Amino acid sequence: MGVEIAVTGLTKTFGSQTIWRDVTLTLPAGEISVMLGPSGTGKSVFLKTLVGLLKPDRGSxxxxxxxxxxxxxxxxxxxxxxxGVLFQDGALFGSMTLFDNVAFPLREHTKKTEAEIARIVHEKMELVGLEGAEKKLPGEISGGMRKRAGLARALVLDPEILLIDEPDSGLDPVRTSYINQLFVDLNAQIEATFLIVTHDINTARTVPDNIGLLYHRHLAMFGPREMLLSSEEPVVRQFLNAQTIGPIGMSEEKDADELAAESGRELPPLPPIPPQLGTSDGRPRRGERPAGEWCREHGVTPPPGSFQTAGALTPPRQTEYAAELATAAAPGPAGGPVGAVGEVD
Structure with a gap:
């Protein structure tokens, strides 16, 4: 079972540079949360602070x-x-096989026998679709496989909290879809508390139970997925819908002249809120909420067309996905010839 993380008044500086100040949020136990923000806003610093690798200036x-x-x-x-922590590039030891990489935390932090370690490693590698790749070196596999090997290593000590730093970096859209489905399925199975840092808007719109946005050295907003996807807050609306009109510029903030030039321009309509990605076998998750529940409870009218299944946003194809991931060679999320590892024969 996952545990709650309560962050209050968190502030971090490096010398005279403030990274963010007075960050307050609660990551609900067992739920999937995503942290967004323009480049350079301290998302990775936030992860390192949560795990105690960096000490904040203030807060708890x-x-x-x-x-x-x-x-x-x-x-x-x-x-x-x-x-458990999944780093951007997997952070695997290049001279070790995937088996030894995944076994490393067990050998360092437990007194388990090699037979017990082998059983756990095979279990976790099967869980992420890497069964049969135990003897490969990191340099012999794709970036997506390295991500999943890093995830298997993060899982071997049965963590109650998983911190995941930009899992989509370096992955094509198909592999990103596979790893997103894997996160949702894992959350249902182990009920850990997930925090994912990402720039991928499709991931942010379809995967999490909660979304946060860091901007201009503070937490702009944190809350349920539907709250942010229906928000009219300028920076939230701009970022989550990938729009050019708003306070975010090419560097970070737009200057007064840029904002004045945009004054009076009609904002594009909010896109429909997509259905949340479900588990591949249909089992419920702890943080899952009925579509539109938050909007109904708070009297918010979602954008037209919200929660309708269409195209790439259709719900998962139930049990057939589990078989695809296990074999790592089956049709991709859109039914094409791409599998989790490569092309289908």
């Missing part, structure tokens, strides 16, 4: 009743065992 991070910012190193080490 309470996990399982303990404030990480005030723990001694020994106690912090124990709390870190709750975490």
């Amino acid at each position: 991070i309470v996990i399982d009743g303990k404030d990480l910012t005030r723990l001694r190193e020994h106690d912090l080490y124990e709390v870190r065992k709750l975490f």
